[in-house]
Each structure stands twice: as C-alpha cells, then as structure tokens.
Amino acid sequence: MKLFYAPGVCSLAPHIALREAGLEVELQKVDTKTKAMEGGGNFLEINPKGYVPVLQLDNGTVLTEGPVIGQYIADLKPESKLAPPAGTMERYRLQELLGFLNSEVHKTFGPLFKPTTPNEYKDALRTQLGERFDYLSTQLQGKQWLMGDTFTIADGYLFTLLGWTQWTHIDLKKWPVLADYSARVAARPAVQAALKAEGLLK
Structure with missing residues (x-):
C-alpha cells in the first residue's frame, strides 16, 4: 500500500x-x-x-x-480494535464522531490557514471552534479516549486537528481536558x- x-x-x-x-x-x-x-x-x-x-x-x-x-x-x-465491528451501534457511534470531526472541526479550520480570509471571519471561526472544543471536552471527561478505554481512528483524527491550533492562534490550554488528551495521544509509540x-x- x-x-x-x-x-x-x-x-x-x-x-x-x-x-x-x-x-x-x-x-x-x-x-x-x-x-x-x-x-x-x-x-x-x-x-x-x-x-x-x-x-x-x-x-x-x-x-x-x-x-x-x-x-x-x-x-x-x-x-x-481501531474501529468497532461493522453493523454494531458502537461502529455507528464511531462514524458519528468521524462525521462531527470532519464537518464541524476539520472544515472550520480550513479558512484560518488562508491569508485572504478576513480577520473578522477568522475570529468568528475561532469562536465556533471553541464551542466544538467545549463539546469535545465534555465527551472526554473521565475517559481516556473518545470511545472510552479503546484508542480508535477517531482519536488519531482529533489529535491531528488539535495540532493545528498551534498555527491558528488558538490556545489549547483553555481546554485542559483536550490538552491532556493530546499529550496522551502524542506519547503513543x-x-x-x-x-x-x-x-x-x-
């Protein structure tokens, strides 16, 4: 491959x-x-x-x-165990997570990387991302990974997206649950x- x-x-x-x-x-x-x-x-x-x-x-x-x-x-x-078996409710929950990360987090970051995006719009996007991060923080509260105790492909995706905060003027320390989570993912071999x-x- x-x-x-x-x-x-x-x-x-x-x-x-x-x-x-x-x-x-x-x-x-x-x-x-x-x-x-x-x-x-x-x-x-x-x-x-x-x-x-x-x-x-x-x-x-x-x-x-x-x-x-x-x-x-x-x-x-x-x-x-990077994804639950196909056809199970757990698999649909994973797909739900992937859809959210793709449409509500990933795509919101895009215009922040473009120099032609107006600053006012960038500020609005950062606010929107903050709301998404608030939601993800509640989903991760008391859990090691997004799906619980098992690391899945959703965790690799969220880790990648959180890494973009360093280039888009977003301080991840405002969401300590996410900052700690990102560090846990980064430590995996x-x-x-x-x-x-x-x-x-x-």
Whole structure:
C-alpha cells in the first residue's frame, strides 16, 4: 500500500492508523500547493480532487477521504480494535464522531490557514471552534479516549486537528481536558513513529 501525504495535514490521521495497525505502507510525499510529488509526478493523476490523504492499494485501487481510509485500515486489522465491528451501534457511534470531526472541526479550520480570509471571519471561526472544543471536552471527561478505554481512528483524527491550533492562534490550554488528551495521544509509540516519519519530530 502507498499513502500519499503532506506533513502535518489531515493525512496524518490515516498514517497514525496504519502504524497503530502494524501495516506496512510506502509513504509518498505531496506538495499540496503545486500538486507535485516528491521524486516526480503529478498528484492530480492520482487524485483529481487535488488533496491528501490518498491510499493506493496493492492492486492499484485508490481510496480518498480520511474517515473512509481510516475505517478501511481498521477493517484490515480488526484485532487492532481501531474501529468497532461493522453493523454494531458502537461502529455507528464511531462514524458519528468521524462525521462531527470532519464537518464541524476539520472544515472550520480550513479558512484560518488562508491569508485572504478576513480577520473578522477568522475570529468568528475561532469562536465556533471553541464551542466544538467545549463539546469535545465534555465527551472526554473521565475517559481516556473518545470511545472510552479503546484508542480508535477517531482519536488519531482529533489529535491531528488539535495540532493545528498551534498555527491558528488558538490556545489549547483553555481546554485542559483536550490538552491532556493530546499529550496522551502524542506519547503513543505509533504516533511518535508517524510524526518522526513526516519530519514533525526530531
């Protein structure tokens, strides 16, 4: 398998999942601005949508969209417990979490990275993210991970999103539950390995 990624962006979440599952993967770095791939090649030929993550299977099949890729990885290694079994209420709860993270947190961050976004709008987005962080803090209260005692693909996704606060003028210390949670995720060996492979840790 080959994971097309850019350091520190949302492709970090499936990268973490792959390492948590103990699956071998080839990493292909992508410049998401120029659409060029490290070593040559046009990324748009792999994913016409123009963004990562992309997981290319050994038979050439291409999967896009982080939450889908994460579930595929989890289902390849069910013993990793990165996702509850398909068809269970727990699996639907996981999908509920992934949908929330994708639409209500991930997409809200996007305009904060664009220099053309008006400052007033950025302030409104930070307020909205604060409300989402309030909700997530209550969901994590008294729990080690989002789904309870088991680390899942949702945790790798939330960890990735929380990491973006350092570049968007959001002080995560305002949400101590989330700050502590992020530190717990960061300490996991698989997460450390993913961060190092992407050049995010020395």
